[in-house]
Amino acid sequence: MNKFSGVDYFNLDTLLTEDEIMVRDAVRDFVSGEIIPIIEEYNREGKFPHFLISKMAEMSLFGPTLPAKYGCAEMNNVQYGLVMQELERGDSGVRSFASVQSALVMYPIFTFGSEEQKDYWLPLLAKGEKIGCFGLTEPDYGSNPGGMVTKAEKVDGGYILNGAKMWITNGTIADVAVVWAKMDGVVHGFLVEKGTKGYSAPEMKGKHSLRASVTSELIFEDVFIPETNIFPNTSGLRSPLMCLNQARYGIAWGVVGSMMACYDSALNYALSRKQFSRPIAGYQMTQEKLVYFLTEITKAQLMNVQLGRLKDSGKLRFQQVSMAKRNNCEIALDIARESREILGANGILDEYPVMRHAANLESVKTYEGTHEMHTLIIGEDITGLPAFD
Numbered sequence: 001m002n003k004f005s006g007v008d009y010f011n012l013d014t015l016l017t018e019d020e021i022m023v024r025d026a027v028r029d030f031v032s033g034e035i036i037p038i039i040e041e042y043n044r045e046g047k048f049p050h051f052l053i054s055k056m057a058e059m060s061l062f063g064p065t066l067p068a069k070y071g072c073a074e075m076n077n078v079q080y081g082l083v084m085q086e087l088e089r090g091d092s093g094v095r096s097f098a099s100v101q102s103a104l105v106m107y108p109i110f111t112f113g114s115e116e117q118k119d120y121w122l123p124l125l126a127k128g129e130k131i132g133c134f135g136l137t138e139p140d141y142g143s144n145p146g147g148m149v150t151k152a153e154k155v156d157g158g159y160i161l162n163g164a165k166m167w168i169t170n171g172t173i174a175d176v177a178v179v180w181a182k183m184d185g186v187v188h189g190f191l192v193e194k195g196t197k198g199y200s201a202p203e204m205k206g207k208h209s210l211r212a213s214v215t216s217e218l219i220f221e222d223v224f225i226p227e228t229n230i231f232p233n234t235s236g237l238r239s240p241l242m243c244l245n246q247a248r249y250g251i252a253w254g255v256v257g258s259m260m261a262c263y264d265s266a267l268n269y270a271l272s273r274k275q276f277s278r279p280i281a282g283y284q285m286t287q288e289k290l291v292y293f294l295t296e297i298t299k300a301q302l303m304n305v306q307l308g309r310l311k312d313s314g315k316l317r318f319q320q321v322s323m324a325k326r327n328n329c330e331i332a333l334d335i336a337r338e339s340r341e342i343l344g345a346n347g348i349l350d351e352y353p354v355m356r357h358a359a360n361l362e363s364v365k366t367y368e369g370t371h372e373m374h375t376l377i378i379g380e381d382i383t384g385l386p387a388f389d
């Protein structure tokens with residue numbers, strides 16, 4: 001296999017530091033060596049490649065922006081974004097695993113947790129010795145999580161949790177679930193540990209998308225949560241929404257990896273596939289597609305670097321994250337679909353990565369806020385007029 005050398009039409013490496021390039025290249029090699037050779041098989045079987053967890057932990061890919069005292073790498077946000085980009089060049093499901101562990105489990109424990117919760121969970125999660133999941137979505141409340149009906153009730157020494165979550169990445173394999181539930185009408189976060197009586201996490205089967213990722217229901221039937229397992233520092237629905245910003249930021253970068261994989265595959269195929277008198281890359285309509293891909297990749301890369309710099313300077317607004325998540329997911333899906341067209345019938349085979357990326361991106365465009373939700377978030381920001389209801 002040819003070594004993947006990236007897609008950089010505007011010399012964007014000049015916007016990155018040496019350390020940022022070093023992290024990107026290390027993860028790029030890891031993806032080429034460890035993920036790409038095996039991922040089609042795992043995707044076909046509908047299995048998550050568990051053996052990658054310890055390898056990703058060794059590379060400090062979990063909670064990478066958190067402090068070293070928890071065993072984390074203290075990367076900046078551009079490095080974190082580049083990690084997500086490279087992982088998703090391998091597979092959106094593998095990137096999802098890392099996103100959830102970092103942005104939706106380690107981030108809330110770090111941000112809203114007690115010192116004891118941080119000291120116990122963060123080192124174990126960083127080492128990949130424990131796996132986490134994040135339960136916000138419910139069967140009847142997806143885009144509108146504020147309507148959730150999962151409930152906690154205060155009892156002696158803790159809380160009783162009842163309700164259900166759905167579509168939860170890593171749920172079945174998680175040692176700890178960050179679960180959001182209402183108590184007296186206010187949203188709170190709880191750590192629910194595997195094996196707790198009344199808690200189960202059956203895997204959801206039959207997915208055509210993110211097949212190399214575990215997706216589950218979480219069911220809570222009179223589950224007792226000790227006092228030590230509530231987050232002490234939350235502020236209602238705003239707290240889970242803050243976690244979403246971290247994950248959406250990672251997705252905005254991640255899907256550029258999918259775009260690169262599809263562009264690379266389509267370009268190589270178009271150069272080698274001959275129809276009529278020459279390679280199909282020599283026909284104007286194919287070139288139009290390839291130029292569209294490369295232009296959109298370049299625009300997304302520029303958006304991401306600036307997003308990362310804003311995040312590192314503490315000036316990033318959540319509406320800006322929405323714009324990048326919304327745009328980059330839509331474009332990535334377009335590029336995957338059009339790459340499949342360039343590959344003709346071969347495009348539907350898992351000998352090539354494009355159909356897998358296209359199928360995965362259907363989920364990525366939907367989770368962490370649908371295209372429509374991000375439109376409305378930005379629409380409200382521009383006009384001052386909320387249009388959700």
Ligand code: TGC
Pocket residue numbers: 095096097099100134136137142143144145146169236237238239241242244245247318367368369370373377388
């Ligand atoms: P709303 O009244 O707008 O907001 C409540 C409070 O939160 C503030 N806020 C945010 N703060 C930080 N970051 C954000 N992104 C925020 N969005 C809103 C807001 O300012 C307000 O603060 P305050 O101080 O005034 O109380 O709440 P709403 O109920 O009207 O909700 C609006 C809406 C639609 C934007 C929100 O609910 C939403 O984002 N919906 C989409 C749901 C979603 O994205 N779910 C994702 C679930 S997790 C997932 O998909 C994981 S995928 C995992 C993988 O990678 O595999």
Ligand code: FAD
Pocket residue numbers: 100134135136137141142143144166167168169170210215363366367368369370371372373387388389
């Ligand atoms: P709905 O909210 O029912 O929306 C259906 C359609 O209606 C969408 O097109 C939506 O945009 C549109 N719509 C809704 N309201 C409006 C409106 N006001 N105006 C215009 N259009 C509207 N959740 C978690 O909590 N944790 C996870 O780990 C997690 N992992 C996931 C993994 C996968 C593979 C998938 C597919 C989902 C995951 N999710 C997770 C859930 C995900 O966040 C939700 O699917 C998403 O937020 C959308 O909710 P929904 O599917 O219920 O769609």
